[in-house]
Amino acid sequence: MRLVVVFLWMVVGTVLSLETSAGSLYDEHFPPLHPNCTQSLTDLILLRQEVQLKELKEEEKASSRILRQIADILTDVRNSLNRTSISCPGNFINFGDTCLYLAKDTDVTWEASRVYCQGLGGDLAVFRDANEFAEALGYVKGSGLIGTTDVWVGGNDLSLEGEWVWISGEDMPRGTPFWGHYNNAREPTGGISQNCAFLKGQDGFTIHDAPCDWKRKPLCQMKHI
Ligand SMILES: [Ca+2]
Known part of the structure; x- marks a missing residue:
């Protein structure tokens, strides 16, 4: 009977020890979330969107610049065509x-x-x-x-x-x-x-x-x- 009690005591002690050890390992590799973690994630997403918006605006500016250049070229072509289509009489x-x-x-x-x-x-x-x-x-x-x-x-x-x-x-x-x-x-x-x-x-x-x-x-x- 005494041997059985000692054996049970050892089993309970081992289980409690394992639980304590497992808890330490979990805490070590999976630290609890920082209270500001959610906020940081939101900030990160917002920052990324801000960068994407900035890139879109830059692309829009570049597109507008190219369109203006094309419009200028077309205007020059039109003026050139108008000039060459103008006729002068006789030897003029x-x-x-x-x-x-x-x-x-x-x-x-x-x-x-x-x-x-x-x-x-x-x-x-x-x-x-x-x-x-x-x-x-x-x-x-x-x-x-x-x-x-x-x-x-x-x-x-x-x-x-x-x-x-x-x-x-x-x-x-x-x-x-x-x-x-x-x-x-x-x-x-x-x-x-x-x-x-x-x-x-x-x-x-x-x-x-x-x-x-x-x-x-x-x-x-x-x-x-
Ligand atoms: Ca004079």
């Missing part, structure tokens, strides 16, 4: 929104040049800005003229000495790059004896003033038809 050549024609075989006075150009449906050329002036100069210089050739354009101070205006009614610009030099002085320098504007070949086809009854070649201009 397209420059911007106007047509130019240099009558290389005609030498007439300034007034006669206007009549000549008007007979073709235009008038003497005027330049609204430096770009138009540069385009016209490129055309004149590339026309195969000798360097001493002079060309009438549509500017004058016939109405009021010193008040240079285009035949279209606008004031003519002064200085560079339009007007050239004569005897180291900036044109116009001719006073009351020189009231009509021409492109002087010997001065890089810049504008000079001259007596209106001199004979030069007309640079005609007309709007697109």
Whole structure:
């Protein structure tokens, strides 16, 4: 009987010991959840969503940028097609929104040049800005003229000495790059004896003033038809 009691005591002791040991092992490998664990998990999910949203926004920005670039390219293509589809009559050549024609075989006075150009449906050329002036100069210089050739354009101070205006009614610009030099002085320098504007070949086809009854070649201009 005593042996049985001792044996049972040993079994109970072993079981209690095993339970204590198993509890320690469980706690060691599966620590209890931290009170903030749920909060941390939520924060992690939110952070991940925030990153994904940021990436989506960046992709959206890139897509918008590409669409804008495509739109710009299409606009350029359309403008280019419009330009090439614009026609100029006869010997006129397209420059911007106007047509130019240099009558290389005609030498007439300034007034006669206007009549000549008007007979073709235009008038003497005027330049609204430096770009138009540069385009016209490129055309004149590339026309195969000798360097001493002079060309009438549509500017004058016939109405009021010193008040240079285009035949279209606008004031003519002064200085560079339009007007050239004569005897180291900036044109116009001719006073009351020189009231009509021409492109002087010997001065890089810049504008000079001259007596209106001199004979030069007309640079005609007309709007697109
Ligand atoms: Ca004058």
